[in-house]
Each structure stands twice: as structure tokens, then as C-alpha cells.
Amino acid sequence: MRKGCESNGIRHGCSVGEKPGAVALSHKPTTVEDLPAFSVIIDARSPAEYALDHIPGAINCPVLDDEERRVVGTTYVQVSAFEARKMGAAMVARNIAHHLDTQFRGQPREWRPLVYCWRGGMRSGSFVNVMRMVGWDAQQLQGGYKAWRAHVVQQLAQRAPQLCLKVLCGPTGSAKTQVLRAMERQGQQVLDLEALAVHRGSVLGDIPGQPQPSQKAFETALMDHIARFDLARTVWVEAESRRIGKLTLPEPLHARLRESPVVEIAATLPARMAYLLRDYAWLGDDPQLLIDKLSGLSELLPKETLAQWRTWAQQHELAPLLESLLLRHYDPLYARSQGRHLERLEQAQRVDTDDLSPEGIDALAQRIASLH
Incomplete structure (x- = not known):
């Protein structure tokens, strides 16, 4: 290093092989x-x-x-x-x-x-x-990464309460996530929590070959996504409990979700079954994986029910298994829990459908987006 260059950074205009004053380098605190x-x-x-x-x-x-x-x-x-x-x-x-x-x-x-x-x-x-x-x-x-982390926490606390959220709810199999993605394609603002969390938010919610991010990475992705929204426009989001798989929604966002207006998809059981058999078809390919997932319900359901589900899984009988899972577990859980998670559920706007095919989902998304 040439004389005149300081050891803790290069003084203005002092770089290797160049004359003094050739380059104007700034050196100020960067945030x-x-x-x-x-x-x-x-x-x-x-x-x-x-x-x-x-x-x-x-x-x-x-x-x-x-x-x-x-x-x-x-x-x-x-x-x-x-x-x-x-x-x-x-x-x-x-x-x-x-x-x-x-x-x-x-x-x-x-x-x-x-x-x-x-x-x-x-x-x-x-x-x-x-x-x-x-x-x-x-x-x-x-401040390095620690300064960035403090920024993420601060921004979530500041911006989440400003979001004009509308919450999409409905029993398992109502295609809520696909409806939200259709709404996003149609120009709506959507906060897809399950995509950011890499989890579908249920006992069968793991996505094969895609591990969930760390809690900090999840919050960074949330903050980055929320920062892009126009706060004057509606942001659509799916109803979620405090936890999505192993991840936890930040409290400011969870609180805002709980207090926001609700739209409920009321799909018929045949429509929900057809959607689940299409969307979760991969579960029938690995009976042991399905059995392992169902074991997480062992303390909630009778042993006889779980034994029947294991038999269906081993026989690749996904249709009766999913229908029983809906009627014996998911639907009762939905009826018990949504009132706790959504303060305005009783005032929800209800949208009925008997078609959750890809075309039906696109039409449903348009109907929901047009609600006042």
C-alpha cells in the first residue's frame, strides 16, 4: 500500500496503482x-x-x-x-x-x-x-445482519396493523390457497402465507422435498412481501392459526388477521373430495409416509378409526381415507376453531360453490374479488 493510505480503509482517492484523486470513494455509515x-x-x-x-x-x-x-x-x-x-x-x-x-x-x-x-x-x-x-x-x-434483523421486526410491527386484510376461510378441501393464487393472477393483492411458510397448514401439510424455512427467514420473506403492498388496497389472505407447520406467525400480523373481515367458501363435499383427490394424489404413492403423518392424530381419535385409516393407506384407498378424515377430524376441528381464530366469522360473507375444478376456481376467485 502506498504511503498516505490508512490501514482501516482507503482514504479518498487512494487505490492500488492509481494516482491520488483518481477515484472519489465515499465512506459514511451505511444503513x-x-x-x-x-x-x-x-x-x-x-x-x-x-x-x-x-x-x-x-x-x-x-x-x-x-x-x-x-x-x-x-x-x-x-x-x-x-x-x-x-x-x-x-x-x-x-x-x-x-x-x-x-x-x-x-x-x-x-x-x-x-x-x-x-x-x-x-x-x-x-x-x-x-x-x-x-x-x-x-x-x-x-450493524451487519443484526441491524437487518431489527429492521425486519420493526417493519412487521409497523406495517402489519396497516394492512387492509380480507380473510378467506372455509373447511379443509375448499381450495382456499388455489383461489387466492387465482385472485393474484387476476390482479388482486395476495399474502400467501402457506407459500412463504412452505407448508399447507395441516397434519398433511408438509410439501415433499421442500423443507420449511427457519423462523427468521420466514419473517424476512413476510416483511419483504408486505413491503410491496399498496396499503390503500385490499390484501387477501387465508385464515391461519398461529402456527403453520413448525413456524409461528408474528404477533402483529396474527392480531391483524384475527380482527379482519371474513369471506367463507362453502363448497359441497363432492367438490371438496374431487379437489383433494387431485391436489393430494401424491399421498397415495407412499403409504408409509401417509401412515406416519396420520400417527400425529393418535391422541385425538379412536384407535379403531386410525387402524381403518392405516388399512386404507396400505391398500392405496385414498378416497375413503380422505372422506373419513374430513368428516371425523377436519370438519369438526374447523367448526370448533374458526370462531377462536377469526373474531368476525359470524359476519362472514358466504360464497357457495359445487365446482372446484381449475375453471371453477378461477370463476370463484372472480366472484369473491367482486364482493363489497
Whole structure:
């Protein structure tokens, strides 16, 4: 580094191989509100930290991978802070060099990266220092991921009570989720909680091959989605209890959902059965998986009922199983629980249908959207 460059970031106009004054680099505290001003957002944390949650759109360029982070942490505890820093510095230098040689090799001088780590400390600071030496106007997110997380919590608390929600409810098999998606295709604002939670909200709600996100990632996705809504327009949402699979709705959103106006789909049993047999057909392919899911109801239903369901599952008899599941479990549960979850259920607008085919769902979505 040429004389006149400071060790904790490059002084204005001081970059590798360039004359003083050639590049005007800014260096001010960068906050979450500044994110849209950057060309790219770089998450310098380990892959495991990134997978747990990250700023939407951020790319993961770790300065320490999961194993390196573990080794450095162990050395810090078992040997000394000095040895850990020395070892970590070498790893960080190699990893930053790799990112510069590969992913960022073709970036122009005008490229503006924003880098963050856990709390805006050494990991992102090291990355930013090297990038500024190159000549890029790189910045470090003040407070790091912890600042982002505080922003998510604050935004959910602030915006959720402002949402003009209308809640779509109906017994299991009423195609509520598909109706909402049809409404979204037709131009309505929709908050699809089950899509964000990667779960259908019932004992059979796991989606094959798609694990649910972490609670923090779920809340980040919620906040990002809600931030896009026009608060002057209606937002349609499906009735949900406090939990969707293993995830929990943030209290401000759950409270707003409970107090909002309700539209209830009243579909006939044959229509619901036809829809479920089409939508849950995959359950018949793996009898043991279905049996395992049904075992979660062992404390709620008679042993004889569960034994019959297991037999039907083993024989790939999905139709009688689903009909019995509706009549013996889901419908009674719906009758008991909706009044607790929805304060305005008694004033719900009711929409009747005997057709939950794809065409029937599109028509139903239009009817619901036209309600006043």
C-alpha cells in the first residue's frame, strides 16, 4: 500500500496503482435504508449462517466457510485469541482473493458492493478494505445482519396493523390457497402465507422435498412481501392459526388477521373430495409416509378409526381415507376453531360453490374479488 493510505480503509482517492484523486470513494455509515443504492449485496458470513436467513437478494461470499469458522472458534477458546486471529487472517485473505479472482473479476470501476457480516465487524470490514484498495466504492453495512434483523421486526410491527386484510376461510378441501393464487393472477393483492411458510397448514401439510424455512427467514420473506403492498388496497389472505407447520406467525400480523373481515367458501363435499383427490394424489404413492403423518392424530381419535385409516393407506384407498378424515377430524376441528381464530366469522360473507375444478376456481376467485 502506498504511503498516505490508512490501514482501516482507503482514504479518498487512494487505490492500488492509481494516482491520488483518481477515484472519489465515499465512506459514511451505511444503513438498511441505503440498500437499494448498491449494485450488489454481499453476505460475508458462513454458508450455514446465510442459509438460516439473509437479506433478500444477497449473494453469499463467505470469508470463512463453516469448517473454517469452527476451527478458528475452537482455536480461540482452546489456544489463544492471537493464534485464532493469525489463522483466521490467512483463511480470510485466501477466500477474499478467491472471490476477487472468480465472481468479481469482470466488475467495472463503477460497481458498488455492500458487504455485511453478523454485526458489521471484522469479516465484512476485511472484505470492504480489500475492495476499496481495488478502487470500488465498497461499503460495510452498519450493524451487519443484526441491524437487518431489527429492521425486519420493526417493519412487521409497523406495517402489519396497516394492512387492509380480507380473510378467506372455509373447511379443509375448499381450495382456499388455489383461489387466492387465482385472485393474484387476476390482479388482486395476495399474502400467501402457506407459500412463504412452505407448508399447507395441516397434519398433511408438509410439501415433499421442500423443507420449511427457519423462523427468521420466514419473517424476512413476510416483511419483504408486505413491503410491496399498496396499503390503500385490499390484501387477501387465508385464515391461519398461529402456527403453520413448525413456524409461528408474528404477533402483529396474527392480531391483524384475527380482527379482519371474513369471506367463507362453502363448497359441497363432492367438490371438496374431487379437489383433494387431485391436489393430494401424491399421498397415495407412499403409504408409509401417509401412515406416519396420520400417527400425529393418535391422541385425538379412536384407535379403531386410525387402524381403518392405516388399512386404507396400505391398500392405496385414498378416497375413503380422505372422506373419513374430513368428516371425523377436519370438519369438526374447523367448526370448533374458526370462531377462536377469526373474531368476525359470524359476519362472514358466504360464497357457495359445487365446482372446484381449475375453471371453477378461477370463476370463484372472480366472484369473491367482486364482493363489497
